[in-house]
Amino acid sequence: MKYFLRVAILLILAIVFEYKASAQPGPSKSPVLVSPVLEQEINQSVSFIGSVEPRMKSLVAGEVRGLVEHFSVREGDAVKKGQILVQIRVTSLKIQLKAARAAFMEAQANQEQVRRDLTRSENLFSEKLIPMKQLEEERSRDKALSERVLQLTAEIERLEDLISKSRILAPFDGVITKEHTEVGQWLQEGSPVVEMIDLKHLRIRVDVPERYIGKLKIGGTVPIRFDALPAYQASGKISAIIPEADNAARTFPVDVEVENRDLTIKSGMTAQVSFSVGDPYTARLIPKDALVIRGERNFVYIVNGDTVREEEVTLGNSVKGMVEIKGNIKTGERVVIRGNERLRPGQQVQVIEGKKEQR
Secondary structure (H helix, E strand, C coil), rough: CCHHHHHHHHHHHHHHHHHHHCCCCCCCCEEEEECCCCCEEEEEEEEEEEEEEECCCCEEEECEEEEEEEEEECCCCCCCCCCCEEEECCCHHHHHHHHHHHHHHHHHHHHHHHHHHHHHHHHHHCCCCCEEEEEEEHHHHHHHHHHHHHHHHHHHHHHHHHHCEEEEEEEEEEEEEECCCCCCCCECCEEEEEEEEECEEEEEEEEEEEHHCCCCCCCCCCEEEECCEEEEEEEEEEECCCCCCCCCCEEEEEEEEECCCCCCCCCCCCEEEEEEEEEEEEEEEEEHHHHHEEEEEEEEEEEECCEEEEEEEEEEEECEEEEEECCCCCCEEEEEEEEEHHCCCEEEEEEECCCCCCC
16 A cells, blocks of 8 residues: 555656646747848959058157257157157257357447448548548458358358257157167267157058959059958058069069058058959858857858758958858848857847848
């Protein structure tokens, strides 16, 4: 009897546990945003690697010799065009300038007196009251004083120029990259004080094979990607096509200029520049946010009903925030663009918003 009672209790408990298990809610669905795979006509392009460099780079030097009295900038500082970088001591120059100005005033006063005397002597000579010799002497004095005034004028201008050059100014808006002096150091004429670069206007030099060079035009706009800035989008313009090839590689240097107003791009970064070189063709495009990159794999998640599947893709050209893909994906299928970082194949999802098709 006790045996049958224990069996009955176990059966009842099993039924209760099974009921509770069936009443538990299933795993929650992950919320995601999606966008359709588009089909669009784009231009055929090729990409080449280049290095970012400033369009302007300057080794700023002094034009006068003297002792560094003031030096306030440091490596990494941003400076404006015309900003004082170095001030050289000018105490002795100012003393010389003061003396030259005083001598000039004296010479000018003497010249005015001599010219008054010369005018009177010319009148007396015309009336034959003084000899020619006296008149010639006064003319010689006037000429000598005129030359003295000119010499002092030139000396004043020279000293003023030296004093103005004692302030070494930034030649353009830029960033200090290296210091070459310090307060108390004696500078010679032409001694460097700082190195600086212009980071707002950058240049990328790319070696382009000769089979493509005839399809490029000065002023053409090109998209640019940076290895160090995967989410950053930039565009530049072809500024120069150097008409001399590398004899070994048969490539031509092409310069691309890019604006960098927010200073996000740094000098020395690696850049991938894409050039349009062929006729338009039809491509499948997805937003760049749909890409999931793990190691060397690029893949996307595609929504099937209330689950997702993972598809590996090969990347092509980039077009205004979209990227060309090649793989087992059809036009119109929905790819996950938000929430894809935490997904796994077969995981249940809930589409909470659809992204409108881009034109």
